[in-house]
Amino acid sequence: MNDPHRLTIHEAHALLKDKKISSAELTRAVLKHLESIDKKVRACMRITAETALESARAADKAIAEGKAHPLTGVPVIIKDNMCTKGVTTTCGSKMLENFVPPYDAHVVEKLKAVNAVMVGKANMDEFAMGSSTENSAFFTTHNPWNLDCVPGGSSGGSAASVAADETIYALGSDTGGSIRQPAGFCGVVGLKPTYGRVSRFGLVAFASSLDQIGPITKDVTDCAIVLNAIAGHDKRDSTTVPLKVPDYTKALKSGIKGLRVGVPSEYLVEGMQAEVRQAIEAAIRQLEKLGAKVDRSVSLPNTKYGLAAYYILAPSEASANLARYDGVKYGYSYRETTNMWEALEKTRQFGFGAEVKRRIMLGTYALSAGYYDAYYLKAQKVRTLIKRDFEQAFQSCDILVTPTSPTVAFKIGEKADDPVQMYLSDVCTLPINITGVPGISIPAGFVDGLPVGLQLIGKHFSEETLLQVAYAYEQSTPWHTIKPAIA
Amino acid sequence: MKLTDEEIRHIARLARLGISDADVEKFREQLSNILENMDILQQADTTGLEPTSQSVALENIYREDETAPSLAADEVLANAPGQEDNSFKVNAVLE
Numbered sequence: 001m002n003d004p005h006r007l008t009i010h011e012a013h014a015l016l017k018d019k020k021i022s023s024a025e026l027t028r029a030v031l032k033h034l035e036s037i038d039k040k041v042r043a044c045m046r047i048t049a050e051t052a053l054e055s056a057r058a059a060d061k062a063i064a065e066g067k068a069h070p071l072t073g074v075p076v077i078i079k080d081n082m083c084t085k086g087v088t089t090t091c092g093s094k095m096l097e098n099f100v101p102p103y104d105a106h107v108v109e110k111l112k113a114v115n116a117v118m119v120g121k122a123n124m125d126e127f128a129m130g131s132s133t134e135n136s137a138f139f140t141t142h143n144p145w146n147l148d149c150v151p152g153g154s155s156g157g158s159a160a161s162v163a164a165d166e167t168i169y170a171l172g173s174d175t176g177g178s179i180r181q182p183a184g185f186c187g188v189v190g191l192k193p194t195y196g197r198v199s200r201f202g203l204v205a206f207a208s209s210l211d212q213i214g215p216i217t218k219d220v221t222d223c224a225i226v227l228n229a230i231a232g233h234d235k236r237d238s239t240t241v242p243l244k245v246p247d248y249t250k251a252l253k254s255g256i257k258g259l260r261v262g263v264p265s266e267y268l269v270e271g272m273q274a275e276v277r278q279a280i281e282a283a284i285r286q287l288e289k290l291g292a293k294v295d296r297s298v299s300l301p302n303t304k305y306g307l308a309a310y311y312i313l314a315p316s317e318a319s320a321n322l323a324r325y326d327g328v329k330y331g332y333s334y335r336e337t338t339n340m341w342e343a344l345e346k347t348r349q350f351g352f353g354a355e356v357k358r359r360i361m362l363g364t365y366a367l368s369a370g371y372y373d374a375y376y377l378k379a380q381k382v383r384t385l386i387k388r389d390f391e392q393a394f395q396s397c398d399i400l401v402t403p404t405s406p407t408v409a410f411k412i413g414e415k416a417d418d419p420v421q422m423y424l425s426d427v428c429t430l431p432i433n434i435t436g437v438p439g440i441s442i443p444a445g446f447v448d449g450l451p452v453g454l455q456l457i458g459k460h461f462s463e464e465t466l467l468q469v470a471y472a473y474e475q476s477t478p479w480h481t482i483k484p485a486i487a
Numbered sequence: 488m489k490l491t492d493e494e495i496r497h498i499a500r501l502a503r504l505g506i507s508d509a510d511v512e513k514f515r516e517q518l519s520n521i522l523e524n525m526d527i528l529q530q531a532d533t534t535g536l537e538p539t540s541q542s543v544a545l546e547n548i549y550r551e552d553e554t555a556p557s558l559a560a561d562e563v564l565a566n567a568p569g570q571e572d573n574s575f576k577v578n579a580v581l582e
Binding site: 308352365 | 518526529568577
C-alpha cells in the first residue's frame with residue numbers, strides 16, 4: 001500500500017477490516033509523514049508517537065477479535081483545547097503550557113472506547129480566540145496550500161493537519177466559525193453540529209452558549225462517520241439533548257432532487273472577494289443541476305448585526321469563563337510576591353496573550369454596571385432577531401447556502417494588528433453559532449491556488465440533510481480529490 | 488464610544504488583569520475602535536423582544552443527587568502551582 005497517510009477514514013477502515021494493512025503500519029506511515037512535513041506546516045502542538053503506537057497495537061488486537069468500529073485503528077489529531085488524560089493540553093496559551101489533564105474530554109473517551117489512535121494535539125489560537133492561529137502563544141500554523149498564508153482559525157492546526165495528510169482526520173471546536181473557516185481555508189470538510197448535539201465535557205470553555213465540537217475530515221463520508229462516533233447525550237454537559245443519534249452515513253446517497261436551497265442575499269455582498277463569489281455562484285448552479293430548487297428571494301435581514309452581537313456575547317461569556325485562571329488550582333502562577341491580589345493580577349497579565357486580554361476586557365465592559373443594558377442585554381435581544389430570521393427562512397427552505405468566508409486564506413501578518421479586520425473573516429459563520437443551527441464547510445474550488453469554502457446551513461438537528469447535500473455536491477465535483485503539492 | 492485611560496484601568500481592575508502603561512494606550516485605541524463597530528446594534532429595533540441566552544432551549548435539567556467517586560486528591564493537586572498538606576497553597580488573604 002503506497003502512502004497510507006493519504007487514506008480517508010472509510011478507505012482505511014476497509015483495509016484494516018480486511019487485514020490488508022494493520023493499524024500499526026498505518027500509524028507508523030502517518031507518523032513518518034507527519035514528523036517530516038509538520039516542520040513546514042507546524043499544525044501540531046505535540047506529536048504523541050509513543051502512545052499512538054500503543055493504541056495502534058490495542059486496535060490491531062480489537063480488529064483481530066472482530067471488533068472493528070469504523071474509527072478503530074485510524075489516526076486522529078485533536079485540537080489542544082480538548083482534555084486528554086496524561087497528555088499536556090495547552091489551549092494555545094502560556095496559562096496552560098504545563099497543564100496535564102487528570103481526565104479525558106467526553107469526545108476523547110468516545111474515541112478511545114473504539115480504539116482510535118491519537119497521533120497529536122493541534123495548534124490553535126489561544127483559548128480558541130482568533131481566525132488564523134496567529135494568536136497561539138507558541139507558533140503560527142501555515143496553510144498547506146501556501147505556506148505564506150494562514151490556515152484560518154481557531155482550529156487552524158486541525159484543518160491544516162488534515163489538508164496536509166498529517167492525520168486521517170481531526171477534531172476541532174467552533175464558537176464563531178472556528179471549524180468551518182479553517183476547513184474552508186484549507187480545502188477540507190468541517191462541520192459545526194447543532195448546539196447540544198455533541199458534549200463539551202472536557203472542552204476548555206470559551207463562550208458556553210456558542211461552543212460546539214465537530215469533525216474536520218478529508219471528505220463528507222468521513223464527516224458522517226466521525227459525527228456518528230461523537231454525537232449524543234452526556235449527563236456531564238446538561239446542554240446536550242437526549243435525542244437519538246441517527247446513523248449519519250445512511251442518508252448520504254439519497255440525492256437532492258426537489259430539495260429547497262435558499263441563497264440569502266445578505267451573504268453575497270460587502271467586501272467579498274469577486275472570485276470567491278464566482279466560485280459560490282458556480283456551486284449554486286451545480287446544486288441546481290443536481291435537482292435542487294434554488295430560491296434567491298430568501299432574506300436574513302438582521303445579518304448586519306451578527307458581528308456586533310457576537311463580539312458582545314462571546315467576550316462577555318469568555319470574561320466569566322476565564323475568571324477561573326487565578327494561578328491557584330492549575331496553570332501559570334506568578335509567585336514573586338506575597339500579596340494575593342498582585343499575584344492574581346500578574347498571573348493573568350503574564351499568562352494571557354493580547355487577544356485574550358482584549359476579549360476579557362471587552363466582555364467585562366459589556367457586563368459592567370451602566371453598560372449591561374446597552375451592550376449585553378441589547379446583544380441578547382438582537383440574538384432573538386437573528387434567530388427569528390433563520391426560523392423564517394427555514395419555513396420555505398431546507399438548507400441555506402453561503403460562502404464560508406468572504407475571502408480565501410490571507411497572508412500571515414496581514415491582519416494580525418487589526419482586530420476588527422480579523423473579526424470580519426468570521427462574518428458568514430458566526431450567525432450560525434448565534435442561532436445554534438448546524439453548518440458545514442466543504443471545498444468548492446480554488447482562487448489563486450487557495451481553496452474556497454462553501455457553507456451549508458440547516459435547521460436544528462438536520463445534520464442528515466446537510467451531509468446529504470454536501471455529499472451530492474462533493475461527489476459531482478473534483479475538489480476533494482485535489483491535494484496541496486506539499487502533501 | 489471613546490474610552491479613557493481611566494476607564495481602561497477600571498475595566499482591567501474589574502477583570503483582575505494586571506496592565507502595563509503601554510497596554511493601557513494600546514487597549515484604549517483598540518477597544519474604542521471595536522466599540523464604535525458595536526454602535527450598529529443601537530439601530531436594531533428590539534422593542535418588546537425577549538433576550539435569547541441559549542439557542543436550543545431545553546427545560547431545566549435535573550439529576551439524581553447520588554454520590555459517585557471523584558478524582559483522588561493527588562490527581563487534583565497534580566497541576567497545582569503550590570501545595571501543602573493535601574491542599575492548594577495560596578498567599579495570605581488577610582494582611
